[in-house]
Amino acid sequence: MAFPSGRILAVLAGRVYLLASDGWDPLASPRPHSARPLKRADAEALCRQLGHPITVLDSVPEADY
Secondary structure, eight states: OOOTTOOOEEEETTEEEEEETTEEEEOSSOOOTTOOOOOHHHHHHHHHHHTOOGGGGGOOOOOOO
């Protein structure tokens, strides 16, 4: 499995974004059924584990539709 720790998704204004190595990418599909909510502390820990700065959690782009 390419991402055994999982990936971070964010939902803003009904749009789903995936945290990729170069920032947030919008997904064309709805939230995967296996996705589950994370507490902020858990998301921060996963960011550290994946090598993302914690501040990326506050930088989800605004929906552009």
